[in-house]
Amino acid sequence: MDAVRDISARLGPERVLASGPAFEAASRVWNSAVEHRPVVVVRPRSTAEVAVAVEAAGEHGLPLSVRGGGHDWLGRAVRDGGLVVDLGAMRRVTVDAAARVATVEGGATVGDVIGAAAPHGLVAAAGTVGGVGMAGLTLGGGYGPLAGRFGLAADNLLGAEVVLAGGRVVTAGADLLWALRGGGGNFGVVTAMRIRLHPAARLLAGFAVYPWEDAAGLLSRLDDHLPAAPDELTVPSGVAGAPGPAVFLAPVWCGDESAGQAALAELLRLGTPLESTVAAVTYPELLARFEPYAAGGRHHAMRTRGVPGLTPDVVGALVAAGERRTSPLSGVVVHHFHGAAARVPEDATAFGNRRDHLMVEIGAVWEPGPGEPHRAWADEVSSALAPAALPGGYPNLLRPDDHDQIAHAYGANAARLAEVKARYDPGGVFTATPLPSPKS
Ligand SMILES: Cc1cc2nc3c(=O)[nH]c(=O)nc-3n(C[C@H](O)[C@H](O)[C@H](O)COP(=O)(O)OP(=O)(O)OC[C@H]3O[C@@H](n4cnc5c(N)ncnc54)[C@H](O)[C@@H]3O)c2cc1C
Numbered sequence: 119m120d121a122v123r124d125i126s127a128r129l130g131p132e133r134v135l136a137s138g139p140a141f142e143a144a145s146r147v148w149n150s151a152v153e154h155r156p157v158v159v160v161r162p163r164s165t166a167e168v169a170v171a172v173e174a175a176g177e178h179g180l181p182l183s184v185r186g187g188g189h190d191w192l193g194r195a196v197r198d199g200g201l202v203v204d205l206g207a208m209r210r211v212t213v214d215a216a217a218r219v220a221t222v223e224g225g226a227t228v229g230d231v232i233g234a235a236a237p238h239g240l241v242a243a244a245g246t247v248g249g250v251g252m253a254g255l256t257l258g259g260g261y262g263p264l265a266g267r268f269g270l271a272a273d274n275l276l277g278a279e280v281v282l283a284g285g286r287v288v289t290a291g292a293d294l295l296w297a298l299r300g301g302g303g304n305f306g307v308v309t310a311m312r313i314r315l316h317p318a319a320r321l322l323a324g325f326a327v328y329p330w331e332d333a334a335g336l337l338s339r340l341d342d343h344l345p346a347a348p349d350e351l352t353v354p355s356g357v358a359g360a361p362g363p364a365v366f367l368a369p370v371w372c373g374d375e376s377a378g379q380a381a382l383a384e385l386l387r388l389g390t391p392l393e394s395t396v397a398a399v400t401y402p403e404l405l406a407r408f409e410p411y412a413a414g415g416r417h418h419a420m421r422t423r424g425v426p427g428l429t430p431d432v433v434g435a436l437v438a439a440g441e442r443r444t445s446p447l448s449g450v451v452v453h454h455f456h457g458a459a460a461r462v463p464e465d466a467t468a469f470g471n472r473r474d475h476l477m478v479e480i481g482a483v484w485e486p487g488p489g490e491p492h493r494a495w496a497d498e499v500s501s502a503l504a505p506a507a508l509p510g511g512y513p514n515l516l517r518p519d520d521h522d523q524i525a526h527a528y529g530a531n532a533a534r535l536a537e538v539k540a541r542y543d544p545g546g547v548f549t550a551t552p553l554p555s556p557k558s
Pocket residue numbers: 147148183184185186187188189190191193194195205224225244245246247249250251252253254255256257258259260261262302303304306307308309412514549550551
């Protein structure tokens with residue numbers, strides 16, 4: 119194929135995969151239900167090489183995609199018949215401990231960043247799964263266990279180097295940086311980011327699992343408790359477990375440890391845990407605890423809703439979700455958004471929803487095989503939550519055809535986001551998280 123020959127000539131054949139086992143492996147993503155496949159994967163080692171790959175995709179009329187950690191459940195790192203710019207060889211993280219800033223290459227994972235910051239007693243606002251791409255997470259928003267204390271990952275994005283359509287390299291100015299903070303990978307290839315780090319050598323964190331019979335009671339008591347949670351305390355919760363469902367809290371305290379011990383003891387007393395692993399951990403240790411729940415090789419379908427709290431309707435929907443699961447691997451995670459994340463002005467970044475809320479991540483998971491019953495379960499849970507939900511939803515998890523949710527996903531920022539898109543990527547070369555159509 120001309121494109122493969124051309125890019126191989128420009129970058130060297132070792133940077134280009136178009137067949138064979140390495141190509142097959144590079145074409146697969148975390149969600150093995152994703153079936154679409156590219157025709158060529160390019161593995162650049164520098165921004166200049168990314169620019170060559172982007173330019174070549176344009177010249178050869180190939181649909182372009184960018185692969186970071188490959189964890190987008192819809193497989194948007196790969197486009198059918200397209201060229202993938204795989205940033206897997208660009209994962210360097212450099213920490214300026216005195217300035218508390220990390221410079222992060224576009225392919226670095228959450229684990230790379232957290233691992234590089236930890237020896238300096240520093241943390242980044244990131245997620246809980248080490249294999250997720252730091253850029254993918256950050257560009258879409260980035261809910262995480264430090265959101266109450268330090269905001270979203272996107273709120274800690276200080277600067278970015280971007281390869282635009284056609285291959286031009288820019289340092290993001292005010293408008294582009296604003297859009298990258300929550301507007302997704304829709305503007306160019308982010309080859310490097312500067313992100314704010316924060317001092318925190320240890321966290322108090324872990325899982326507390328409660329009996330299923332107490333699910334409704336526990337979640338209702340949690341609803342009374344969360345509005346008073348200090349910034350230091352962020353409390354993801356949810357419904358998961360095998361063979362039968364259990365309800366869990368996964369609190370994270372980031373701050374003074376003795377105050378944290380007291381706050382967590384009070385939180386855990388909301389019910390009688392069957393087991394609790396809540397203890398002092400480093401952030402890398404926290405990532406290791408979540409690792410088993412994020413294994414690749416399975417089939418996944420996700421839906422998402424934002425809800426204002428664990429109101430009786432929401433609790434009813436979550437309990438029904440647990441009882442009606444079609445796979446013991448499926449579950450619902452409720453992410454806690456409050457504190458520092460909620461104090462960022464609505465128009466300061468492209469991220470659309472700054473009120474205190476809970477982001478409900480509905481995850482159908484099954485071993486490779488027919489997916490229909492599991493997808494139907496996820497749809498059912500999403501529909502049950504809809505009447506109580508806030509408009510919109512978390513763009514990193516929305517599907518392109520979730521039109522009603524996409525229309526509100528960026529709140530009042532949608533019009534400015536469309537303007538920035540039109541300025542930086544008028545040809546629509548980059549397609550990542552769904553953007554509202556300018557008229558919606
Ligand atoms: C197991 C798991 C755990 C998760 N945990 C969290 C969590 O705690 N908090 C949270 O908010 N979200 C979480 N997510 C969602 C996650 O943030 C998004 O799916 C994110 O897009 C994944 O980024 P990635 O780089 O791994 O994925 P990819 O599939 O590689 O990329 C996702 C999208 O971002 C684009 N992209 C990636 N890197 C770049 C770049 N450098 N420049 C331009 N575009 C780029 C891609 O083109 C693609 O469209 C989780 C997802 C999974 C599967």
